[in-house]
Amino acid sequence: MPNRILPAIEIETGAQPTHSVIWLHGLGADGHDFEPIVGELDTARLPPTRFLFPHAPIRTVTINGGYAMRAWYDIISSDFSQRREDPRGVRESAQQLENLIARENERGVSDANIVLAGFSQGGAVALHTGLRHRRRLAGILALSTYLPLAETLAAEADPVNRDLPIFMAHGEADTVIPHAFARRSAELLQASGYPLEWHNYPVDHTVSADEIRDLDAWLRRVLAPAG
Numbered sequence: 001m002p003n004r005i006l007p008a009i010e011i012e013t014g015a016q017p018t019h020s021v022i023w024l025h026g027l028g029a030d031g032h033d034f035e036p037i038v039g040e041l042d043t044a045r046l047p048p049t050r051f052l053f054p055h056a057p058i059r060t061v062t063i064n065g066g067y068a069m070r071a072w073y074d075i076i077s078s079d080f081s082q083r084r085e086d087p088r089g090v091r092e093s094a095q096q097l098e099n100l101i102a103r104e105n106e107r108g109v110s111d112a113n114i115v116l117a118g119f120s121q122g123g124a125v126a127l128h129t130g131l132r133h134r135r136r137l138a139g140i141l142a143l144s145t146y147l148p149l150a151e152t153l154a155a156e157a158d159p160v161n162r163d164l165p166i167f168m169a170h171g172e173a174d175t176v177i178p179h180a181f182a183r184r185s186a187e188l189l190q191a192s193g194y195p196l197e198w199h200n201y202p203v204d205h206t207v208s209a210d211e212i213r214d215l216d217a218w219l220r221r222v223l224a225p226a227g
Contacts, residue, residue: 004096006055006096007054008053008055008100009035011051013049018048019048019115020049020050020109021049021050021115021223022101022104023037023051024072024118024122025118026120027120028064030056032053041216041219046220052100059073062076072090072121073085073121080181090124090125090148093129097126098133101116111136111137115139116137116141117142117143119145120177121145123141123142123145124142124145124148126140126141127140127145127148127166128147128149131161131164132153132157132161134158134160136160136164139218140167141215141218141219143215144206145185146185147188157192165195165221167199167215167218169211169215170198170199170200171202171203171204171206172203173204197218199211
């Protein structure tokens with residue numbers, strides 16, 4: 001149901017958080033997948049921050065033989081030369097992410113203090129949602145992923161997030177989402193004027209220690225800017 005609040009793991013780095021990071025997991029995982037990353041970040045150098053790790057709904061996934069698993073959207077093809085993502089599922093998950101943002105607003109966190117983050121499918125939904133969000137966010141953290149429904153972005157993107165900081169990272173040996181495919185998404189966003197940072201790492205479809213170090217520094221820049 002797109003209008004319900006998804007269950008999520010929450011970790012607060014201080015009392016009365018003023019900032020939030022909403023982090024979406026990849027296909028077949030759940031919110032626990034990236035829960036340990038909070039302990040690997042230098043949270044002492046961040047303002048009081050609430051990390052949310054929601055669980056995706058369970059749905060059937062076409063490329064996995066119709067098996068039901070946690071997924072942000074159906075993947076209808078393994079062919080990267082054609083559409084892979086189910087548009088309806090992407091938009092439903094985007095609305096669920098918007099619901100989580102709205103709840104953070106109700107808890108006193110402004111949009112400008114919220115980062116949308118995600119890995120693989122989760123990163124795709126973070127990109128899709130953040131670029132269309134109608135109020136200025138703090139940034140988007142997109143790992144081992146790509147831009148879904150890219151052909152609709154020009155018409156649907158909100159100008160308020162045109163200068164939104166974006167951190168995209170990808171493994172050069174990724175066998176799930178090819179590096180070149182993800183790189184094309186980054187180049188499209190850069191050509192559209194978004195201030196996107198692109199990072200390569202010599203890994204497969206995973207997150208490396210160097211990547212965590214770099215995203216940690218980026219998070220400090222967007223959540224606790226100097227001055």
